[in-house]
Amino acid sequence: MTTDAAPVPLLEVQGLTKRFGSLVANDDVTFTVRAGEVHGLLGENGAGKSTLVKSLYGIHQPDAGRVVVDGRDERIASPSHARDLGIGMVFQDMRLIPALTVWENIALQLRDTPRVLKPRDAQRAITDASAHYGLDVDPSALVRDLSIGEWQRAELLKVLLAGARVLILDEPTSVLTPQEADALFDVLRRLTADGVGVILIAHKIREVRQIADRVTVLRGGRTVLADTDPHELTDAELVRAMVGTSVKPVSRRPEPTDETADAPVVVSLRGASVLRPTGVLGLDGVDLDIRAGRILGVAGIAGSGQGELADLLVGVAPLRSGSMELPGLDARGTTTGDLRVAGVVDVVANPVHDYVVRGMTISDHVALWEATTAGRRRFDVRGAATTFARRDERAGLRAADPSRRLDQLSGGNIQRVLLTLALTQDARLVIASYPTRGLDVLTTERTHALLLEARDRGEAVVLVSEDLDELLALSDEVVVLHHGRVAGTVPAVDADRDRLGLLMTEGAA
Numbered sequence: 355m356t357t358d359a360a361p362v363p364l365l366e367v368q369g370l371t372k373r374f375g376s377l378v379a380n381d382d383v384t385f386t387v388r389a390g391e392v393h394g395l396l397g398e399n400g401a402g403k404s405t406l407v408k409s410l411y412g413i414h415q416p417d418a419g420r421v422v423v424d425g426r427d428e429r430i431a432s433p434s435h436a437r438d439l440g441i442g443m444v445f446q447d448m449r450l451i452p453a454l455t456v457w458e459n460i461a462l463q464l465r466d467t468p469r470v471l472k473p474r475d476a477q478r479a480i481t482d483a484s485a486h487y488g489l490d491v492d493p494s495a496l497v498r499d500l501s502i503g504e505w506q507r508a509e510l511l512k513v514l515l516a517g518a519r520v521l522i523l524d525e526p527t528s529v530l531t532p533q534e535a536d537a538l539f540d541v542l543r544r545l546t547a548d549g550v551g552v553i554l555i556a557h558k559i560r561e562v563r564q565i566a567d568r569v570t571v572l573r574g575g576r577t578v579l580a581d582t583d584p585h586e587l588t589d590a591e592l593v594r595a596m597v598g599t600s601v602k603p604v605s606r607r608p609e610p611t612d613e614t615a616d617a618p619v620v621v622s623l624r625g626a627s628v629l630r631p632t633g634v635l636g637l638d639g640v641d642l643d644i645r646a647g648r649i650l651g652v653a654g655i656a657g658s659g660q661g662e663l664a665d666l667l668v669g670v671a672p673l674r675s676g677s678m679e680l681p682g683l684d685a686r687g688t689t690t691g692d693l694r695v696a697g698v699v700d701v702v703a704n705p706v707h708d709y710v711v712r713g714m715t716i717s718d719h720v721a722l723w724e725a726t727t728a729g730r731r732r733f734d735v736r737g738a739a740t741t742f743a744r745r746d747e748r749a750g751l752r753a754a755d756p757s758r759r760l761d762q763l764s765g766g767n768i769q770r771v772l773l774t775l776a777l778t779q780d781a782r783l784v785i786a787s788y789p790t791r792g793l794d795v796l797t798t799e800r801t802h803a804l805l806l807e808a809r810d811r812g813e814a815v816v817l818v819s820e821d822l823d824e825l826l827a828l829s830d831e832v833v834v835l836h837h838g839r840v841a842g843t844v845p846a847v848d849a850d851r852d853r854l855g856l857l858m859t860e861g862a863a
């Protein structure tokens with residue numbers, strides 16, 4: 355894709371430094387994006403990737419350094435200024451307005467939005483762009499009714515129609531199924547063929563290999579590898595650049611056995627149905643036995659009932675019909691509080707929204723966790739730092755200092771705190787929804803090991819994930835959900851990507 359590359363880079367960063375108080379999040383960073391390339395921005399959790407792109411999108415103001423756009427020095431004052439300069443960004447937490455249609459959302463951000471919108475013109479522009487880039491989405495659909503993949507495509511269209519020539523994507527695949535991720539990469543190839551420069555924040559080496567033309571690696575806020583063709587490096591060299599040391603071989607589970615297939619049932623669902631807030635059935639007549647000492651993988655395309663299943667098991671969503679028996683849990687009832695005290699631990703799918711309390715430190719969260727899992731009303735904030743240090747040592751996820759505010763940590767570092775608490779809890783049942791989303795390579799490995807350790811201690815683990823490799827590597831069996839129903843339960847020995855993929859998309863035969 356470099357044949358039509360412009361001689362002047364689309365974007366150049368020199369010596370960029372950004373501090374938050376005494377913390378230096380970006381330290382003398384160098385970074386270049388050329389027309390027609392996908393530039394992978396890599397690094398461990400907390401390395402400074404999001405901070406860098408937020409400076410490029412005008413959300414943060416750097417303390418030092420130059421940002422050169424199309425050969426001109428710019429001080430990017432705000433996101434709208436960035437958009438005027440042709441820089442667009444798609445966020446992890448996508449930012450469309452759910453109550454509006456796709457075209458209304460897009461029209462709101464077009465450069466020359468007229469005072470009176472002409473729906474037909476706007477819809478035609480969107481349909482043309484959808485066809486050109488292969489971004490399939492219905493302009494008249496309400497955003498709240500879209501799947502995550504469609505939502506992301508709508509977001510991309512919005513950014514492209516606003517005139518982006520530098521497109522920033524912050525971990526776009528973390529919410530996508532493998533098929534959706536492949537489709538997104540096809541779109542990125544079309545964009546680069548048109549001369550767009552893409553900045554892609556990514557954690558998975560496989561994806562970097564699949565799509566990135568060049569990579570830059572940040573470590574501890576500094577550029578440790580600039581502007582490099584990833585094909586010149588081995589996987590081990592790439593990971594070493596990110597983490598700074600050699601990496602131990604990947605931990606793989608031993609061959610799955612059926613020794614625990616008859617282990618005691620911890621929770622049993624029969625004909626379990628759960629309503630979504632919109633009033634439609636999210637989970638529809640599900641039969642499932644969750645057993646001690648086993649990992650039950652849950653697969654499905656986004657919105658197939660995974661969320662409702664997790665919510666039911668942790669007491670957030672009530673049963674509409676059917677039954678939930680808890681023979682292996684000494685629970686007084688099925689409220690969230692009862693279940694937590696009985697040893698049900700929840701790694702929520704979206705910690706930033708559903709776990710983090712704004713303004714509170716890690717210690718505060720630890721005290722809250724300890725109190726609710728013990729069914730106490732008293733919060734021991736003073737003892738929390740010590741407790742957390744013990745858990746951190748046991749988990750080995752290198753969580754941040756407990757005096758820091760949780761809402762000020764990077765996404766991956768928030769996840770590490772939650773995992774450190776959840777996977778050192780000695781629980782009865784762990785519901786882990788997308789536990790490695792947003793985690794760097796090493797932390798993902800360690801989290802996998804912790805889930806296997808929990809299983810080997812006899813905990814029942816329900817692992818919800820869109821990463822089929824992860825499900826296949828860890829699960830003893832995989833249940834596939836399709837439109838809220840069980841499309842099939844496949845023992846790990848018989849499971850492969852094709853079989854799971856077919857059940858996910860087609861349902862039961």
Ligand SMILES: Nc1ncnc2c1ncn2[C@@H]1O[C@H](COP(=O)(O)OP(=O)(O)OP(=O)(O)O)[C@@H](O)[C@H]1O
Nearest residue numbers: 374379399400401402403404405763764765766767
């Ligand atoms: N608004 C803020 N206030 C204080 N510290 C911040 C703020 N935003 C980021 N940081 C800190 O800056 C450092 C870099 O964070 P950043 O989010 O850029 O990392 P990242 O590489 O994107 O990580 P991840 O892969 O986990 O998303 C971290 O130590 C983070 O806690």
